[in-house]
Amino acid sequence: MPRPTLWRSIADTLRGELAAGQYRPGDRLPTEAQLAARFGVNRHTVRQALASLAEAGHVHARRGAGVFVTARPTEYPLGRRVRFHQNLAAGGQAAERRMLSLVRRAALYRSVFPEARLPGILAALEAEASVTRALARVGVADFTRAETRLTAKLATPTQALHLRIRPGAPILRSVALNVGPGGQPVELGRTWFAGERVTLTVTPD
Amino acid sequence: MPRPTLWRSIADTLRGELAAGQYRPGDRLPTEAQLAARFGVNRHTVRQALASLAEAGHVHARRGAGVFVTARPTEYPLGRRVRFHQNLAAGGQAAERRMLSLVRRAALYRSVFPEARLPGILAALEAEASVTRALARVGVADFTRAETRLTAKLATPTQALHLRIRPGAPILRSVALNVGPGGQPVELGRTWFAGERVTLTVTPD
């Protein structure tokens, strides 16, 4: 059993996204620099993860061009019972943006925006550092928290790195649904908190 | 009172320099090797000092990069109803009567009642199975939830036994403060949920 290192957990994440069909055969993966920013690690750490995927035959790199998903994935040694599910893109989940690289505090977040309902949201997010300001740019002047779901999880190595806690430490996952004035959902924000250092307080008010 | 050891005095020195503003939040400390040279000790002794500073949240280390001074955010303004704040291990519990009762489902709870303010509450609890009815017996006809605090923890073996999960699994701890009509606290209830099986949903209203 291999020790859980950073590059291994990154490789696992990418392998999972490949298996889920998030990248199709022949597709180009994000550049090493982009992946490094996404996971908040050095480019070499991503390279090690990619190297392990390449060794397993899942991807192959072309110098100067990029890293590509192998057309015919090699035989899965587990047999014919192994099936992978397509990632069912639920309604309006076209645009997804990760801002891991920007956050270096006691919380991690990832947001999903309905691009069909909010045209130009991606460009606005590129320009603005704040989600609120980006939403204002595309016409959503105000939004309120419609629902917050909370659950406890264990920190993955990558989460642990960014939250400055040890892997396996308890984290608090918050999934918040924000809606606009008309009640239409405008953002689905996931936030992870270091459970040992943070307390969430809910007051009726 | 901790014994005065080498690493403790080194930690004290560094903590003093941090407090004096010699290193600002975000700054990188000298490398462990440099600190070891400065104090004339082995690198491991410095590491022990740094570890204690890290545990206290003053610094955090990034493998390969260095040791950095932590910037501690104090509050997370996520909305009017939801606030996150640091868990400062504020003790200060008054004389309490404890009653442990266990539910054979996915949650454990333990309540604290102010006996001085609610004479006879113990007897009422003995007689009644419901906390609400017991409170009604001692004159608290109605009470409302004034505040709920949530945090993630790891299950102790005992909790794991009752929640039917494995020790070390993530659990969600909820501390709810219930107040009577006049705003006086009548119950402090702690509940543990199996984080892997339970999701708490917070909705306005």
Add this chain to the structure above:
DNA sequence: GATATATATTTGTATAGTTGTATAATAATT
């Protein structure tokens, strides 16, 4: 349109430095 040419991107390689972990040995304390 075709073809060079320049420029920016992207992967490959090399080197050095830093923290994390493991093991063992030595000195100090009780």
Add this chain to the structure above:
DNA sequence: AATTATTATACAACTATACAAATATATATC
């Protein structure tokens, strides 16, 4: 004598930086 603190050494994992090599893309030129 036994436990704890400190030292010593070696290696693993990750970061930082720089540069080379191949590719992609736009631009200019014919």
